[in-house]
Amino acid sequence: ISSVKKGGGKMIPGEKIFKLYDTYGFPIDFARDIAMDAGLRIDEDSFHAAMEAQRNRSKAVTMKGEAAVAIEAFGKGIIGIGKSEFVGYETLQVHTFIKGILSAETLQKGEEGDIILDKTPFYGESGGQSGDTGIIKSAGALLNVLDTKKTASDHLLHHIKFEKGTIKTGEEVACSVDEETRKSTMRNHTATHLLHKALKMVLGDHVKQSGSVVDPERLRFDFTHFTAVQPDEVRKIEDIVNEKILGDLLVRTDIMGVDEAVKTGAVALFDEKYGETVRVVSAGDFSKELCGGTHCKATGEIGPFVIVSEGSVASGIRRVEALTGKNALDYFRQKKAEIEGIKGSLKTENPSGKIEKMINEMKGMEKEIQRLKTGSAKDTISDALNEAFDLGGIKLVTLRQDGLNPNELRLLADNVRDRLGSGIIVLTSVTDGQAAIVGAVTKDLIDKYHAGDIVKNISKTAGGKGGGKPDMAQGGTRDIEKLNTALASVYDIVKNSAIS
Structure with a gap:
């Protein structure tokens, strides 16, 4: 700000603001308010241009590290194969045919490879949500789908391992997504939306999503906030999320234009690039976000929700990790078992009181030892x-x-x-x-x-x-x-x- 004013300008270069965001997680909303207070404006066009360049670099790395590995290894491009039609929002099973095999013309037992299907119920890893797993069967073959990834070119690659038989391009197959794994992922993804809104309610509207990971085991959510989340705030956030889960709110998905979606109050990531139409996921009247992931039909399907950790990952960026459903139940059981073990070792039904007494006694003994x-x-x-x-x-x-x-x-x-x-x-x-x-x-x-x-x-x-x-x-x-x-x-x- 001082350098711009010294030069007699009124516009802060967007590249400078992007550097603050990229290095320290400093939100552009904050920067905009500070600039306005100083009588200046931010060149937001150049900011978003820098953001787009960063996104493209990231996608290029992802492409090289994942899908492009298969392409380079076998000298085959996937662009000419054509994209899969994703039907996994509506069904977990589908009959389809193989459009392309990236590793070879045919695959045999024990081999791994990547295939592209005409239609697929398998969700490809994207938007922080992990890819689906499951099985693919043909008349004479059985394949385990180990992972599904979405490439920078929007192709869905199914990484498979052969259990028996052989397959070839054009062969008809029956696909089945692992239902338990998908549902666990859906619980965590829907819970992420509830968590996002609860964070805003407890910590303030300055909270913005900075990244997330959603898989069958847990959810991880990064957000902008400049101080540690206090234990009482964590409890309030957990209470809000669990209250909305118990409320069994209807989770609805609407497809509309991106401008219309934003006008309805849907939360969008300002650094994310959206198409002409978007999926808007709403949990009752509580939360509404632009999201291409898979979700529960109602919040009651999430089950118990518990935050297991909160900490800093960068300047101005906090991270929450949480569990839902059976994983949350297993967590509670583990903690209960630990407490029962402590009670047994201390031979008391009031372990916290016994431990406090032991600590006080230990401090007294340490003073006596030091004195001696x-x-x-x-x-x-x-x-x-x-x-x-x-x-x-x-x-x-x-x-x-x-x-x-x-x-x-x-x-x-x-x-x-x-x-x-x-x-x-x-x-x-x-x-x-x-x-x-x-x-x-x-x-x-x-x-x-x-x-x-x-x-x-x-x-x-x-x-x-x-x-x-x-x-x-x-x-x-x-x-x-x-x-x-x-x-x-x-x-x-x-x-x-x-x-x-």
Whole structure:
């Protein structure tokens, strides 16, 4: 904004806004509002041109990575074969014939390949929804459909594996989609629409879909939002979705022009390219979206809905993963089994109360262990004080107590300093082959001695490194033999560290 104003312009380049969207997920709606507040406009034509170029690059990669692999491998194009008529919205079974085999003229038992059908009930992976699986039969062959993909040229490729027999182009076949898998996918897809609307209701209208994955196992939904979704917000979203599921809302699909669809309030993805006519999927009066996927006939078919995770995937982009139907039920059963296991291990019907009590007891024991380890409960400090060096009228207390971590060693130094009153302290501890060194100087002596210099010199002599503030410093070494040498010379090292 500042650079545009400085140049006397009124238009923000669309490419700049697209870079913000592509890199950080920053919505164009937000950018438009900010620009208007600054008295500027966004070149939305160039923004959408950049978006279209990105989409084409993405499609090219997808084509090369999926459908084009088969084309390049066998030197055959699919454009001349012709497209399949998709009848999977109305039926899961159909009699048809094979229009093309991409891998060879014929396929035999045990081989995998890609075929194109004249008509197909198999949904091809697109719009975030996974492809259908199932079986294809002919008079003498049985094929397993492992996956179905929609190419950039809108061809539906059926990736199949032969179980028996052979097939050839032009042969009549009977197709059957795996009904359980399709229905599980439909439950997750319809639930995604309910989730999208619930997110807007709870978090705000700024929520925009940034991506989704819908398969038989779960649903994943990415959306624009700039803070973590709080636990109480997650519960509200779950409650809204489950309320609409229990309401058994009719799910209706209407086909209309894209402009007409948007006028009716249907939610469209602004970065998605639509044809002249679109499918508008409505769940009662609750949600309405442009969508080419497959859906339940009523929301009651979804079954239980539960959000299992929420987190950040990019700046300004959050991700929700959820389960529906039997998968949600299995999730609840798993959690119940875990709780029952915990109750059994703790021998209580109130595991949360028992765990809270155990945590409090553990904290108390940790404090007691720390108290014991730092020597405040025994004569360690008294012995060290009695054996202190006399450094020209200044007490130099040294103590080695192994098994302490650096934090515990600092606490021990505080305890020694409290009882010493005035003087210099050098403490060491060896744990797992690593030595920690802590030095302390009481405040009345920091004009004569610097704890950082003392620890630095001791650590250097011991083959390590160290340093710190005038009154407290820390160092360390892995060479325990050199540490012993340094401790034997600690009097001279401290004496030579005096501030001149």
